[in-house]
Amino acid sequence: MKRIYFFFLMLATSMSVVFAQKDAKAQAILDKTAAAYQKAEGIAITFGGTQKGTLLLKGSCFYLDCAGVKSWFDGKTQWSYVQQNEEVTISNPTAEEIQSVNPYALITSYKTLFNYRYRGFQTRNGKKGQEIVLTPRQKGDIQLITFTVSADYEPIYIGVKLSNGKTQEFNITSYQTHRNLNSSIFRFDAKKYPNAEIIDMR
Structure with a gap:
């Protein structure tokens, strides 16, 4: 199921020495981005690029609607x-599995799962921001992640280079904070999908 989506996330080897160290400039930007995310409370995002969709976030909870698949x-x-x-x-997913569905999981997991370096200012989809390259510490589906944030430390772009050589790109087209998102938004409502077959993997 996670391969239907995207993203962001996941893991390869063969990293050069420059990636093996944590970059102080990159960490400062990621720290400020994580802090801004925590203060934003409910967040509503729309994105384009390789795939188009909508993402709602609040703390560790999310709702994703993308490419004919909805996840709560x-x-x-x-x-x-x-x-x-x-x-x-x-299912009751692991942290790694959550990353494969929720692209913003990297905002809270970068300290433990990635090495990172600062790339400088870049323009993505007409928007200028500071760019970080993250490389996973463990072998997996992801070779590296390119993460670009605005002056307000809001994500502009996420690019994921997979170990198979393909790259998936996500341009943030709308980023709205302080949205009033009820907890029910992050749970599946069976009444709205009466014909759905339930497969319980827990």
């Missing part, structure tokens, strides 16, 4: 609904 995560349980198959898969 309430901090413990994840529901993934595939419209084409009318199936809902329920």
